[in-house]
Amino acid sequence: MSTSTNTTGNTITYILVYVDDIIVTGNDNHRIQTVLHSFAARFSIKGPVDLHYFLGIQVTRTDSGVRLSQQKYINDRLYKANMTDAKPIATPLPTTPKLKLDSASPLQDATQYRSVVGSLQYLAFTRPDISYAVGRFSQFMHKPTGDHWQAAKRVLRYLSGTRSHVIFLHKKTPLTLHAFSDADWAGDTDDYVSTNGYIIYLGQNPISWSSNK
Known part of the structure; x- marks a missing residue:
């Protein structure tokens, strides 16, 4: 991710670039249009549209602010893990017992565990409620056990019941x-x-x- 900020007086313009996805925003529409026209003169780009998706994050504008959601991404992860209809659970992790490096036997094939944890790392962009759990799982990537896999599936069950949770950025605050x-x-x-x-x-x-x- 590359970020550029331009400030002239009270006018601020932000440019975020990730591969071929670009966001141009700021507090002056004329300046934003100038930047977009400058890009169009040098590169082949699609016509500018209001922001709806960026890197898998759904953006929805309302009169009072902006909603950032990864509900579609959650649905895709649950489907891939064959847990679309998983019974929801109220918390990502229990307080006890704590996960340990040598709890249970190592998984014979850790591919799915690593795939799920990688997807949870990305999901934590809009879900701070799973940050601790993801951090714990990441510590066992080299040698995950059956207990670690069950804990990862518990987070998927938690997400199954909280798919509509979003980050809401208030306009007036x-x-x-x-x-x-x-x-x-x-x-x-x-x-x-x-x-x-x-x-x-x-x-x-x-x-x-x-x-x-």
Whole structure:
């Protein structure tokens, strides 16, 4: 992902480029059109349209803001894992027992586990509620066990019941930053390394989040 920002006085223009997907936005429509015409003079591009999808993220405008959703992506992942009709569950992971490196026997074929965890990493772009679980699963990619696979399928069951959850970016919100953070000090019984997590809001809008060991 490449990002460029241009600021002239009170006019701000943002350009986001990923391979052949481009977003041009800002607070001045005339400047946006100038940038688009400049691109069209140099490259063969499709006519500009309002943003609906970008990298698999569905964008829906409303009078009060913008909804970011990956519901279609969730549906595709559930279908691929043969869990379209999976019974929903209320939480991504139980609080106990914690997953361990050597819990249960290693999977004979870890391909599906790694595929599911990779897709969950991408899904965490709009689903901070699964960030911790995805971080845990990623620690076992080299040698996943049956317990790790069952835990990954539990997250898919959780997503089955929360497909409509979205990130909503409010149009009118105070431009104040605030954050929440927490840490599980030396909570990993495999190596006693800590896990920390945070989420940052601009007014009502979540703009950054992470869960890392």
